[in-house]
Amino acid sequence: MADAKGVLVIGEAAGGQLDASAKELLAHGRKLADSLGEPLSIAILGDNLGGAPKEAIAFGADRVYAVSDPVLKEPQPEAYLAALTALAKEQSPKVIVAAKTPLGVNVGPRLAFRLETGLAQDCLEVKIDGNKKLVANRPVFGGNCMVSVACDSLPMMAVIRLKTAEPLPRNDSRSGEIVPVNPRLDPSVVKAKVIKRVEEKQEGKRLEDAEVIVSGGRGLGGPEPFQKELKELADLLGGVVSSSRAAVDIGWVPYSYQVGLTGKSVAPNLYIAVGISGASQHMAGLSGAKNIVAINKDANANIFKESRFGVVGEWQKVVPALIQAIRELK
Amino acid sequence: MPLNIVAMVKQVLDPEVPVSAYRIDRQKKRVEIDPTKKIAPVINGFDETAVEAALRIREAGHDVKITVLSAGASFVTDVMKKALSMGSDEMVLVQDPALEGVSDSTVTARVLAGAIKKLSPFDLIIAGRQASDWDNAQVPLGLAELLGVPCIPVTRKVEIQNGDVVCERVIPNGYEVVSAPLPAVVTVSNELGQPRYPTMRNIMAAARKKPQTWTLADLGITDLATKLTMLDLFIPEKQSKCEIIQGDDNNPVDAARKLALRLRETKLV
Numbered sequence: 395m396a397d398a399k400g401v402l403v404i405g406e407a408a409g410g411q412l413d414a415s416a417k418e419l420l421a422h423g424r425k426l427a428d429s430l431g432e433p434l435s436i437a438i439l440g441d442n443l444g445g446a447p448k449e450a451i452a453f454g455a456d457r458v459y460a461v462s463d464p465v466l467k468e469p470q471p472e473a474y475l476a477a478l479t480a481l482a483k484e485q486s487p488k489v490i491v492a493a494k495t496p497l498g499v500n501v502g503p504r505l506a507f508r509l510e511t512g513l514a515q516d517c518l519e520v521k522i523d524g525n526k527k528l529v530a531n532r533p534v535f536g537g538n539c540m541v542s543v544a545c546d547s548l549p550m551m552a553v554i555r556l557k558t559a560e561p562l563p564r565n566d567s568r569s570g571e572i573v574p575v576n577p578r579l580d581p582s583v584v585k586a587k588v589i590k591r592v593e594e595k596q597e598g599k600r601l602e603d604a605e606v607i608v609s610g611g612r613g614l615g616g617p618e619p620f621q622k623e624l625k626e627l628a629d630l631l632g633g634v635v636s637s638s639r640a641a642v643d644i645g646w647v648p649y650s651y652q653v654g655l656t657g658k659s660v661a662p663n664l665y666i667a668v669g670i671s672g673a674s675q676h677m678a679g680l681s682g683a684k685n686i687v688a689i690n691k692d693a694n695a696n697i698f699k700e701s702r703f704g705v706v707g708e709w710q711k712v713v714p715a716l717i718q719a720i721r722e723l724k
Numbered sequence: 725m726p727l728n729i730v731a732m733v734k735q736v737l738d739p740e741v742p743v744s745a746y747r748i749d750r751q752k753k754r755v756e757i758d759p760t761k762k763i764a765p766v767i768n769g770f771d772e773t774a775v776e777a778a779l780r781i782r783e784a785g786h787d788v789k790i791t792v793l794s795a796g797a798s799f800v801t802d803v804m805k806k807a808l809s810m811g812s813d814e815m816v817l818v819q820d821p822a823l824e825g826v827s828d829s830t831v832t833a834r835v836l837a838g839a840i841k842k843l844s845p846f847d848l849i850i851a852g853r854q855a856s857d858w859d860n861a862q863v864p865l866g867l868a869e870l871l872g873v874p875c876i877p878v879t880r881k882v883e884i885q886n887g888d889v890v891c892e893r894v895i896p897n898g899y900e901v902v903s904a905p906l907p908a909v910v911t912v913s914n915e916l917g918q919p920r921y922p923t924m925r926n927i928m929a930a931a932r933k934k935p936q937t938w939t940l941a942d943l944g945i946t947d948l949a950t951k952l953t954m955l956d957l958f959i960p961e962k963q964s965k966c967e968i969i970q971g972d973d974n975n976p977v978d979a980a981r982k983l984a985l986r987l988r989e990t991k992l993v
């Protein structure tokens with residue numbers, strides 16, 4: 395790929411709308427493209443892309459590959475891979491980035507292997523260095539250490555953690571090119587078939603979008619406080635309840651509550667951690683949280699090192715009093 | 725013919741070790757543990773789950789042979805033996821000094837794919853969703869690509885039904901049932917459930933088993949060309965600026981009240 399050029403973002407869309415993850419990626423991609431002085435493209439895949447391509451231009455793309463095919467109706471990784479491999483070979487981008495979504499972490503690395511290149515996984519920051527190489531900063535060892543890695547082969551690839559960039563302000567007057575792509579996929583490329591999807595009904599806001607999160611850990615001692623005290627505090631603040639992995643592993647709350655390295659990345663303005671020790675793998679989900687408040691009975695708990703405010707005490711006493719005090723202030 | 729299952733098991737630094745015991749060699753870009761602390765490595769947590777998943781397939785009534793496969797520069801035998809004493813049949817270790825400090829998934833996947841080809845035929849490869857050292861979550865995906873077989877990542881249930889592997893894959897707000905023809909690669913997550921403790925009987929049986937050891941030369945691998953260069957490895961500095969709010973006479977109810985006031989003052993509530 396001698397004349398590799400530009401930055402390609404793998405964008406996700408559903409229901410004809412661009413996913414939030416794609417808007418974040420476009421913000422990262424815009425910076426990379428500008429420092430290379432080359433164009434920013436996005437590939438959007440689906441069977442009916444609706445307004446997503448236009449939206450992508452409004453959020454920073456110069457060119458949109460609108461890849462549509464009936465086989466792409468469902469987000470099937472193997473169908474995505476077939477379409478993206480063909481596109482990447484044809485367009486030879488210098489840089490390809492995907493988001494740390496269930497699809498991105500699957501498709502990104504496999505695409506890298508198909509293109510015989512390397513990929514930096516789960517990056518917090520990406521930039522172009524003086525040698526025009528993609529350099530990524532990523533946490534390793536559960537977030538205890540950081541590495542900075544340079545991609546040595548083309549295309550240079552990274553999967554970027556969610557909530558590490560604010561989308562650019564939407565600008566509907568930006569101009570860009572929409573290139574329709576019809577890959578004519580053979581349905582037999584899909585070997586791993588989804589037979590059934592079971593999704594819990596989400597009541598209220600999504601964790602990923604919440605401005606206030608009240609989160610509980612093993613220190614809560616049982617499932618009830620998640621439904622009662624934590625929910626009450628979250629409701630009072632217009633927020634949502636989440637948890638550590640320990641609480642999920644014991645079975646107090648479902649996996650959908652889990653924040654962290656192998657759970658969700660969140661970016662609330664206020665994160666109240668109750669009975670959570672603050673292990674690095676938990677904190678890994680909080681790189682975007684703006685203000686952390688810790689309530690923990692152990693004054694030495696790591697969570698206090700990463701918090702703005704802390705109360706040392708048993709949650710059984712602190713949380714009900716906090717609820718009452720906030721009510722009185724309102 | 726039994727169903728040949730390969731359980732991928734990596735030996736890693738114990739993730740429970742506090743970061744204060746880490747010693748970083750910024751030149752060699754390696755993480756080591758303060759040797760005076762005498763802390764043994766462990767089997768990657770998700771890889772114990774991989775072995776557990778393989779054993780459950782046996783318990784579901786299938787005739788299976790479970791081979792544990794690992795690659796690394798050196799192994800602590802007692803640590804790795806756990807994968808056998810949980811109930812696996814055999815163990816193959818790709819052991820080579822050239823693998824010291826390898827963090828590039830393209831290299832690891834190539835080495836492991838070489839070993840799997842040598843082990844062939846295989847039906848199902850079960851790996852962990854990610855290794856808790858470099859947190860790459862890429863090697864099994866790469867293996868699937870190099871071997872040209874389907875891959876179902878991040879599952880919580882793995883079953884064999886009519887010659888297909890059928891999994892429950894964890895998604896953010898629920899799960900999917902995904903089916904793929906064999907041979908295939910799957911990865912497992914902790915939601916599969918607690919890995920079992922070895923029984924006395926299996927510990928004794930494992931003690932008699934000798935892992936096979938292969939070098940890179942045995943696999944015909946001569947170059948370990950990487951695709952990524954690590955420029956730096958460091959422990960990020962964290963300055964604590966936590967304002968601990970104390971109640972009068974250490975009264976937690978009073979502390980909570982003061983916290984509410986501070987949250988109001990800072991416009992957080």
Ligand SMILES: Cc1cc2nc3c(=O)[nH]c(=O)nc-3n(C[C@H](O)[C@H](O)[C@H](O)COP(=O)(O)OP(=O)(O)OC[C@H]3O[C@@H](n4cnc5c(N)ncnc54)[C@H](O)[C@@H]3O)c2cc1C
Binds near residue numbers: 656695
């Ligand atoms: C590869 C890997 C991935 C992981 N991914 C994740 C992840 O995505 N998310 C995640 O959260 N974890 C993850 N973990 C696990 C993580 O390492 C920790 O084990 C986990 O976060 C601990 O949860 P916890 O803080 O609730 O429990 P603990 O560490 O047991 O902490 C409980 C806390 O509650 C406090 N407490 C007890 N009683 C009270 C009381 N009455 N009032 C107030 N405080 C009290 C204690 O002082 C303690 O600090 C991962 C681990 C590995 C190895």
Ligand SMILES: Nc1ncnc2c1ncn2[C@@H]1O[C@H](COP(=O)(O)O)[C@@H](O)[C@H]1O
Binds near residue numbers: 733855859
């Ligand atoms: N060196 C290795 N030896 C054996 N299995 C490995 C090795 N590296 C990775 N794996 C397997 O691949 C999974 C994901 O690892 P990684 O992609 O490195 O995060 C692990 O949980 C293991 O099951």
